[in-house]
Amino acid sequence: MQSINKVLQGDRLDLLKKLPNHSVDACVTDPPYGLSKEPNFREVFSKWMAGEDYIHRNKGFMGKSWDSFVPGPAIWREVYRVLKPGGHILCFSGTRT
Numbered sequence: 001m002q003s004i005n006k007v008l009q010g011d012r013l014d015l016l017k018k019l020p021n022h023s024v025d026a027c028v029t030d031p032p033y034g035l036s037k038e039p040n041f042r043e044v045f046s047k048w049m050a051g052e053d054y055i056h057r058n059k060g061f062m063g064k065s066w067d068s069f070v071p072g073p074a075i076w077r078e079v080y081r082v083l084k085p086g087g088h089i090l091c092f093s094g095t096r097t
Ligand SMILES: C[S@@+](CC[C@H](N)C(=O)[O-])C[C@H]1O[C@@H](n2cnc3c(N)ncnc32)[C@H](O)[C@@H]1O
Pocket: 010, 011, 012, 013, 030, 031, 032, 033, 066, 067
């Protein structure tokens, strides 16, 4: 069996959307930790339970806006879609968030 590895660069959501359903064996990721001003978690979970992303407008680690908050449902829906049945996710996170 020939295996071909590729490195794809770009926005995570844009890249995930290009992958076919059930085509990925595992997702190993170190996403943003959201080391920012603590959000109102009632608001966050209300959004997430409705399947929506929470938009955090503060800057995160070292003033980077990409680190303002952790990935929400839009990303994980795509990860779940592309994973093969029985696929695994290994996801790093920050202890605070
Ligand atoms: C916690 S850091 C991971 C650091 C990495 N483990 C390392 O050692 O360099 C999160 C990474 O996600 C990247 N990132 C943030 N938003 C992204 C997005 N929308 N699409 C792709 N990568 C993104 C950031 O550039 C950052 O490198």
